[in-house]
Amino acid sequence: MKLKYMLEEKSGWLTGEGPSLEVVISSRIRLARNLSEYLFPNKSQEDQQKQVFKLITEAVKKSNYFKNAAILRLNDLEKVDRQLLMERHLVSFEHARGKGERGIIIGDKEIISIMINEEDHLRIQALQPGFQLSEVWDFITRIDDELSKYLDYAFSEEWGYLTSCPTNTGTGIRASVLIHLPGLVITGEINKVLEALSKLGLAARGLYGEGTRVMGDFFQISNQVTLCQTEENIIDNIERVVKQIIGYELKAREMLKKDTMEENYDRVYRAYGILKNARTISFVEAMELLSKVRLGVDIGIDLGVDIGILNELMIFTQPAHLQESSGKILDPHERDILRAKFIREKLS
């Protein structure tokens, strides 16, 4: 357990401050990049992967954006540490469990990070609280430009950036927001929204991205298409759609407020009462309840809990976080008990 120190510091995107934070938890952009002259990670041997690892870390060390960055070899880490990185949204599920010479570079406050030798040689990620994709884009594009000075990116005039999977080729961009839609879920409007999204070329996924389940009414909305569009167009499109969804969500919450005041309050207070009192609780249930409490805070119910605490609970009650904090591997039953205790303490 080498990453316990990561529990000491909150991720920058957990601050509980940012535009439209009552609906959008965070905005993220990742860029897929590869080095020319090197096979894609899933086709290359370990010595090639090691060379790629070395080239990227050398470039990063020259960068102004990665001062004091942590550079970690995933093979040096225990499973629980790799899971912690995943829970922190710094590495993907596949990267955490993969093989070969994989790495992760983590910049200040986890705002910027790079997965090395995931599906592509580089997956550069920038993350900010609230709804601010344009700002994240301005930031990550500067980093990308700087790194391109030190790294020879695989780029084709015809296709754009070349990537391991063709769905990423072109801009190599995936822009996403983590969005909280309890109003649309409760009023039953969510399915209409999800259908419309897919028609607009956007995907809605679970908490940890592709292939993961939706918990606590938190959705990741991201672009599907990366080709034949500029990055600005892609971001404009998702920003426009998310702005609409925010509008629908706020309307749904307004409806909830008016229609059945007590039932609305009841839902929030019961969730709060259980979280404050439970002695054992699964992560999924905790997320469902935190979602309701979050909705309560957002619609102005005074529980004396701020959004920052709720964000922290979402992250720190995950299995690897609990295990790092206790300094030992716990079975699911023990984790459920520790999770309940942690939540009680944070809410009291």
Add this chain to the structure above:
Amino acid sequence: MKLKYMLEEKSGWLTGEGPSLEVVISSRIRLARNLSEYLFPNKSQEDQQKQVFKLITEAVKKSNYFKNAAILRLNDLEKVDRQLLMERHLVSFEHARGKGERGIIIGDKEIISIMINEEDHLRIQALQPGFQLSEVWDFITRIDDELSKYLDYAFSEEWGYLTSCPTNTGTGIRASVLIHLPGLVITGEINKVLEALSKLGLAARGLYGEGTRVMGDFFQISNQVTLCQTEENIIDNIERVVKQIIGYELKAREMLKKDTMEENYDRVYRAYGILKNARTISFVEAMELLSKVRLGVDIGIDLGVDIGILNELMIFTQPAHLQESSGKILDPHERDILRAKFIREKLS
């Protein structure tokens, strides 16, 4: 709403003090008696019923056991008042909704009461907290003896006391305990116990007696047979069986304590958390949750709540009690809101 004053004073059996109170809420005996020379209530005309009413109330006024007793004509009461009496376990469902000249006499602290012209001319009832059927018998038999001096009971040397329904003929006695069996319910042992009961000539019913549902793991256990046995034998039998059930229940609670400490605590604290926070709650759900909290208090979890408060909540959160306290007829939705508020205030 004439009975609002009854909210001011707790029933004597709600004190939260009594033998084996961690399992047995209350012990009750009722005697069915009829006046000779008068038709049973369901066969008689109103003028006869009125004469019976008069004879009984005159007898009661001479009695030492009914000083300051309230004598009420059910036809003088609104529906909500009659329901209040039922919720207080002073009249039966049938008596509250019946026709004709019906009455209820309520002695000091509701320990002793008489229904007039229910199924029989008199249904004398005595009620005490905890497990003390013998004491209740000693008490009620003195009252019965005294009343028999002033009233000409219908009695046959061959059959004993004559009653409207043959199942009550003989002793006319029904002895019952209101017993809380969450341990047996949680461990799944309850069905075995209920089967055994019926073989032993005992019945297990819901909270309001015959034909009512079991809520919150509260059962009324009573004798079925009234004929060919002395009252003492009947009471001995039920006491013996209930003593065994108490033993099983305590064993089940002991098991719960040992096996899964956190889950056990979890169940109790979650119930407590919901009761302390809900904004709307049905009576059935409140009973289920109060049952869990009660179990918690009984097994020594310190919630700062005493059994007296829990007893009070069981009674005062019933629909008619809520309506009397608010001074108006409420629809179910309004009652659920008021109930939640009442519970929050009592537990805080």
